[in-house]
Amino acid sequence: MPDEPRYGFGGRSRELLQLERWLLQRRVVVVHGFGGIGKSALAREAADWLTRTGFYAGACFVSFEHGGDACMLLSILGTYLAIYDGRYNPYDITGALDRLKAALDGRRILIIADNLESILTDGEAPVEPGARSQLWDMLLELAKMGAGVVLTSRDTAFGDPRLAQGEAAKSLLLKGLHLEDAYLLAVHLLNRLGIDRQYVPYAQLRDLLAQLDHHPLAIQLVLPMLRTLPIHSIQQEFAALLPQFADDTLMGRNRSLSGSLAYSLQRLSAEQRAYLPLLAIFEGGALEGNLLTVTEIPADEWNSLRQALRRAALLIVERVHAKVGTPYLHFHPVFVPYLRSQLPCYDEAVRTRYVQRYHLLARVLYDEDAVNPQPVRASIRRELPNLRQVLLLLLEAGDLDAATDMAERLTKFLLLFGMERACAAMQHQLEQAMLASDTQDGAGLTRTRWVRQASLGEDELERGDVPAASERFSTLLALIETLPEEAPLGRGSYEHGLTLRWLARCLNADGQAAAAKVRMQQALDVVTELRKQFPEDRDYFSLHGRLKAELGDILAVQSQYPQAQAAYEEALDTARQLEDQRSQALDLGRLGALALLQEDYQEAHARYTEALDRFRDQKEPAMEATLLHELGRMAEEQEQWEEAEHYYRASLQIREQRLGETSEAADTCNQLALVAEGTGRLEEAESWLRHALEIARRVTVDRSLYATLLNNLTGVLVHAAQGEHAQAARARLPEARGYAEQALAIRETLDASEEIWKTLWLLASVAELEGRTEDARAHHRRERETFAAFEGNRLMIDHQFGPLIADIVAAALGDRRTRKAVETSLPLLEAEAPGRRTAAAIRRIWKGERDVSLLVEDPDRESALLIQRVVDTLTDMEAAKRKAPHRLISLVEAKNAPAGWSERLASLIGLLTRGLHRLLRLVRHVKIEAEGETQRGPTA
Secondary structure (H helix, E strand, C coil): CCCCCCCCCCHHHHHHHHHHHHCCCCCEEEEEECCCHHHHHHHHHHHHHHHHHHCCCEEEEECCCCCCHHHHHHHHHHCCCCCCCCCCCCCCHHHHHHHHHHHHHHCCEEEEEEEEHHHCCCCCCCHHHHHHHHHHHHHHHHHHCCCCEEECCCCCCCCCCHHHCCCCCCEECCHHHHHHHHHHHHHHHHHHHCCHHCCHHHHHHHHHHCCCCHHHHHHHHHHHHHHCCCHHHHHHHEEEEEEEECCCCCCCCEEEHHHHHHHHHHCHHHHHHCCCHHHCCCCCEEHHHHHHHHHHHCCHHHHHHHHHHCCCCCCEEEECCCCCCCCEHHHHHHHHHHCCCCCCCCCCCHHHHHHHHHHHHHHHHHCCCCHHHHHHHHHHHHHHHHHHHHHHHHHCCCCHHHHHHHHHHHHHHHHHCCCHHHHHHHHHHHHHHHHHHHHHHHCCHHHHHHHHHHHHHHHHHHHHHHHHHHHHHHHHHHHHCCCCCCCCCCCHHHHHHHHHHHHHHHHHHHHHHHHHHHHHEEEEHHHHHHHHHHCCCCHHCCCCCHHHHHHHCCCCHHHCHHHHHHHHHHHHHHHHHHHHHHHHHHHHHHHHHHHCCCCCCHHHHHHHHHHHHHHHHHCCCCHHHHHHHHHHHHHHHCHHHHHHHHHHHHHHHHHHHHHCCCHHHHHHHHHHHHHHHCCCCCHHHHHHHHHHHHHHCCCCHHHHHHHHHHHHHHHHHHHHHCCCCCCHHHHHHHHHHHHHHEEEEEHHHCCCCHHHHHHHHHHHHHHHHCCHHHHHHHHHHHHHHHHCCHHHHHHHHHHHHHHHHHHHHHHHHHHHHHHHHHHHHHHHHHCCCCCCCCHHHHHHHHCCCCCCCHCCCCCCHHHHHHHHHHHHHHHHHHHHHHHHHHHHHHHHHHHHCCCCHHHHHHHHHHHHHHHHHHHHHHHHHHHHHHHHHHHCCCCC
16 A cells, blocks of 8 residues: 555545445446546545445555556455465466455455556556456456455546446546645645745635646645745746646656656657647636637547547546537646746737637627526636636737726626635736826726726725715716717716716715615616617616616615515516526515515515525525525524524535635624524634634735624623623633724724724723723713714614604603603613613703713613703704794894783793694604605505
8 A cells, every 4th residue: 555645635525435435336436537636645545444444354556557467466466365375376367366256255355456547558558458458357357256446547548338437337537626625735735844824825825726726736746836936926937837846755757747747748649749839828728619719720630639638637528517518628737837838939820819719708608698697607617717818918918998898797707706806806907907008098088997997986885985986986977977978988878877876886885875866866867768779789678677676775775665675676577588597686685685674584585595596506606605694694683593503604614615715704604603692602602703803814804894803702702701600701801802902993993883882882891890990981981972973873863762852852841741751651761671771861851951971971872872862952942942032022122013022922932832842743753653654565
């Protein structure tokens, strides 16, 4: 048995399970794949596992790397089974098999025949076809005797149908490691090599592993270069560095990447090798139709070359989708870099055909995605490296119009696949090229410049920099509206409609829903007119539906739920008419969110589930994870903790295993922590939050989310310090204080809506537990001040307690009946919310006290703001009462009114004032009732 791999064995759990199942069924298992992919390591690990678990009594490993035949196998087996004596003759195959049959009776062993490609026709040590057939016969016979048989080979052209996929044999194609297993291998390597991981950024390491196609040998031979070169240099100069990726401690064909490739290429004829430079333009592979269009290799020659590349383990032919007629040709990850290292430059004609082909492909697939998303996205996923490479070539050539068009189409798919970082990098490259172009060409609004400004605005809005995005789109809109109507980018143009749309989004994000609604309606008007002019244009019809959906988003923010639902339903109907599967799924998700806002959980669950099924069908893991997260949030709202945890875990599994670590994954970990805390599992909650913080440190996350994680970790530690084992937990209060102070430092630099008051409350709680009374009071004071300073909280208090505020003010101004009613309600007000302390402060207000700082010394933040709103309203009313009579009385006296009129007028004003108080209460009651009716729907 060979030694354990130098850096151990990891991953491949699915492959090991499949191999074990087939062996249990007494099938011969053929493990095949690229050189260095780990075929021998997998077979060795399977032997180790299956013998340790007692599935086999032992394992015999036979290498054919330097040749061999049936006699060699019989000789090694005879020695292994201790039956090689004077009566055992490996050259007498029939007699030897009889002895083996007796030896194997009641004893199960595993036989591994490794590196069989060496003895095939084009191998390093080929044997005659007859001798190979004799070997295949023997292996199949051993399997019938009960022995497990595993074959490993780069090439599966055994020339025997019995070893093809069927009843007697099963093929196990090994590809690159799962991305998480590849990352763990890389981390293990870095630690063994003593390379400080702070110099190997997480995101860049993941990119390098993807560039290596998660190929184990490539990872082991490339990563040691990080001792002398930064990771970005390795990525950019990979082809030139290829000869240096070697390990002198290894022997044989896998000692170096270039050596492994050279071994495979030996199996090609000179005529076949002559066509290889034409393949160097491709990135990782290509759909066969695209490859033939670009290279123009004649069909007969290509069929011969394709077969040779497959047999040399440099090419795997993969089916893309049932509706995609051409297969994907997956190259060995080092094949193209090797070819490029041998070439001075690309053939210009090939390069031109390559750019034209893939630019056209991007346009065709972008349009087709609305109708056939699954086959389109399966094709795009395979061809994405080529599409991104073509964008770079267009930028290099200075063709900004074509590059902009290409980037617009690629952006959609990159975001669909959850590749936000790659999308941002692409936009940055485009922006740099456009900036250089602006310097040369001067001012003036062109479509390329419009695209750049719109992209920058989108990025700013995505980052949460709403003022910058709003200013950019406002400037862009002003430029468009100063152009003549007949100008391509003038009023009524497609770009005009999109600019209005983005400005509406900015206004909505800034809390200006009414203004956002106006802008979105203007965008709809522009697109409606374009639809009239071009009734056959699907793009305008589709955009109209999207704008309707986004208008629904704005209406939902305004709590105009029936109108929002109507907008969403119209958008969904448009998507159905266009057979736009993705838009249908998005609109169903919106309807689910709308139902959740109205606490219609049954409807929300139905809509979310339907949307989830559609996104699963369309192979959109990012949206699938988002909807699972939303289902978790819905269950959490209903305190259905087990169901919430189930959905959150499913969301996290997709985000971490299929999308890589992202800020969304950190957010889901945060929600899992909240569920764990809500069910009393504080240690588990802390673990989830620490995991989230680890993710946040490795990837770029929103500073607001990072502060939230620190804040929630503080909350868990405070919760523990107030629980059963408080004494031990209180020793960690300084640690909790440190997290809260970090969160506070971040939140103080952000918008007021970041709920800084919650962090201050936690700091106050820590101070109270530590016995620092004055510090606790200071934190509580700031908590109340910051809570009151946020406009949204003031609106919330006014909405929730408007009628009560009016009654308290009326009572303070002398309305005894109202005061009696308020006195009756004060105990109920405090009882409905534990911790609310308002009664004493209200009575002090009635006695004439108006100093808010004294009135709110003890109450919680909501009670304090309620009291402040009472004092503010009362102060305004008293000021108005003082000023109005004085001005009116002066006016009457100036007109020489009869004696006594001034006194009568003052009395009348008093009556009017009391009437206005009652009117104020009535208006507020009616307003709240009307808002409730709006949410419930129109009534008779």
